Amino acid sequence: MSKITNLFIITVAALSFDTSARTNTLVDCTHLDSDHPQKAKRYLMCLDGNIEMLERDRQAWINKLIMDTEELEKDTGNTQLMPIIKRSLLSQSHYMEDSCKWRYLKELPNSTSAAKVYKRCKIAFLQHHTKELKANF
Template sequence: MSRITNLLTLTLAAISLDASARTSTLADCTHLDSDHPQKAKRYLMCLDSNIELLERDRQAWINKLIMDTEELEKDTGNTQLMPIIKRSLLSQSRYMEDSCKWRYLKELPNSTSAAKVYKRCKISFLQHHTTELKANF
């Protein structure tokens, strides 16, 4: 059984390192920022690709946390940790979504400006949350 655990741990480590490498290659979208509709569309698509990379990286760290916690539960019998972790992940996702949503709504009726604000907000939250997930307090 420990052979399977070691294999899973190594696989997760490889996934996490791969995700971290992708995160370091976020596109610099600033040169695309414009109020012109066609240029703004390219800017938003660039931000979307960065969001996708960051979400994958964040999910890899969440998966690692869940697997590490399952292993800890198995070793110690402590089942109190997992529900709290899952609740905190759900709360963080809701907070991120609501925080970015009110920023979006504040920019309306200019939907292009609102979309830019929303996506930059999401990028910032994803980066911050991933940093927290990586930290071993």
């Protein structure tokens, strides 16, 4: 490997580690949970911040998986892996969205409660998927 490639990999790994470290410090939003519309807005915004952080962390691990797979393709010539990985990532995203969406719809017509359920669902799915991406199977 060239020095530039090694430097790039080290930089991406450092960024991934930094992002991973931030994931462990999700903001505790429970003290903001309320049925009052203004207070509920702050709670939902807090959950949104956690979702953004988790999505960044998840994307960093996806990027690492893609890069590692591309490197493996170059080394071995095995081109079967990448399409399966990309399909599984797309399927997982659709599954997460649909699973949280039906939970949201179940809570309607109370849109505040529905939004809370949706965001908590998304946080749980993002945490679980990131944990799976980190696992060394």
